[in-house]
Amino acid sequence: MYRTAITEMPVKEKVASIKAKENYTQIEEMPETYKNAVIAVEDRRFYLHNGVDVIAISRAILNDIKARALIEGGSTITQQLAKNIYFTQKKELTRKIAEIFMAFELEKACSKDEILELYLNTSYFGDGYYCVGDAAQGYFGKKPSEMTLYESTLLAGIPNAPSVYAPTKNPDLATQRQRQVLEKMVECGYLTEDNAISVMAEAEEFLKES
Numbered sequence: 108m109y110r111t112a113i114t115e116m117p118v119k120e121k122v123a124s125i126k127a128k129e130n131y132t133q134i135e136e137m138p139e140t141y142k143n144a145v146i147a148v149e150d151r152r153f154y155l156h157n158g159v160d161v162i163a164i165s166r167a168i169l170n171d172i173k174a175r176a177l178i179e180g181g182s183t184i185t186q187q188l189a190k191n192i193y194f195t196q197k198k199e200l201t202r203k204i205a206e207i208f209m210a211f212e213l214e215k216a217c218s219k220d221e222i223l224e225l226y227l228n229t230s231y232f233g234d235g236y237y238c239v240g241d242a243a244q245g246y247f248g249k250k251p252s253e254m255t256l257y258e259s260t261l262l263a264g265i266p267n268a269p270s271v272y273a274p275t276k277n278p279d280l281a282t283q284r285q286r287q288v289l290e291k292m293v294e295c296g297y298l299t300e301d302n303a304i305s306v307m308a309e310a311e312e313f314l315k316e317s
Contacts, residue, residue, distance in 0.1 A: 108194070113193075113209070118217075122221075125192065126225075126228075130244075132238065140259045141251065143295075144260045145263045147292045147294070147297055148291045149187070154219055156183060158207075159185075160183050188225055192225070227239040242262055243258075261310070265281070271284075278314055
């Protein structure tokens with residue numbers, strides 16, 4: 108599966124085709140708080156691993172065993188990018204293995220910032236938005252660079268389950284997910300507890316008004 112995919116479209120060609128798309132957003136155009144929120148909730152060791160995080164996978168397996176269900180995947184941002192641009196979203200072992208090989212290929216061909224940039228330009232954010240630029244415009248009427256801390260942390264939580272966390276569909280669940288994002292940011296040192304409390308107060312006020 109990996110060999111077929113990379114033969115049909117080598118990484119450099121795939122990356123070039125993605126960057127050529129309309130509304131592609133450069134990493135420099137995204138707020139630091141947004142990037143930090145994504146890393147905190149999706150892959151806190153993103154800048155430390157080589158595409159696959161053995162620690163995260165081990166933790167996910169342990170939690171799955173405890174829960175007797177597949178509740179945690181352990182996929183890195185690089186693996187998720189590989190899935191987004193080369194494979195289907197269907198959960199199957201062969202795809203997961205191919206995804207790992209492709210993650211290593213992506214790490215060799217791209218810088219970490221480039222991988223994060225590509226990931227945020229190929230993720231689905233619900234409501235028909237397939238990149239951060241479209242999502243920021245669609246949900247907030249703004250460019251990504253103009254997003255506030257509240258908007259950044261709300262948007263960061265959506266790709267995990269777009270049909271569930273899209274704020275236009277389930278504002279209550281979107282807010283619950285945003286709370287998880289904020290908690291992860293505090294754990295990682297990206298945000299103070301006071302900042303997180305302030306954002307949640309803003310989120311609760313929005314829920315009351317909606």
